[in-house]
Amino acid sequence: MDIRIRTKVDMAIKLDKELKEKKKELDGIKAELQAAALVEMENKNLKYKQIFGSMGSCDVMYKEKFEIDNYPLLRELLGEILDTKVVKKEEIKFDIDSRFKEALIALVKGEYAPYSIVEMLKGFGLDDKKAKMVERKLKGNYIRDKQVLESVGLTGDLEEELDAIREAKNLELINRYFDTREISLKKLWKAIYLEESLSIGLTYDKAE
Secondary structure, eight states: OOHHHHHHHHHHHHHHHHHHHHHHHHHHHHHHHHHHHHHHHHHHTOSEEEEEOSSEEEEEEEEEEEEESOHHHHHHHHGGGHHHHEEEOTTSOEEEOHHHHHHHHHHHHTOOOOOOHHHHHHHTTOOHHHHHHHHHHOOSOHHHHHHHHHHTTOOSOOHHHHHHHHHHHHHHHHHHHOOGGGOOHHHHHHHEEEEEEEEEEEEEOTTO
């Protein structure tokens, strides 16, 4: 066997060991960051927390795993809208329209509220025209919405404001699909499965 190939094997093994060691170190640091973020998230009842370093940020948020357990019951509760928003796959899995799923998750978790985003933005000093322009750009996504707010000069963590924006956008989405007065949440919980877990990610300039 060519000596160069043998050398490449040793290099590959060395790099593999280093990667595993670095991954273990990174996982430990992420766990510490997640624990620190969770304390503040629970104290302030937040769904999202961004921790900054000098090179970028660590983003901690809740994510949901959503499944349909009882399609006939869900169809009974929500009606014919399911015919266009939910597709039954051959392996007996349901492919759900993403925006419809977001609305359904927000509905069952009660994460919606009639906040006036425009009034909130005007409270930051934006005039009515600019506040309405910014409101149209907000989507209920923490990271993207924060970038929108920063683009008009708003600074700081803005965590509680981003939560309020998300809940207001959730209500808009829910009203697009459902009449909440006609839906039994107790029955709805019996038709679906929802699991919540913490997600952690790092944001930085990949070119550096």
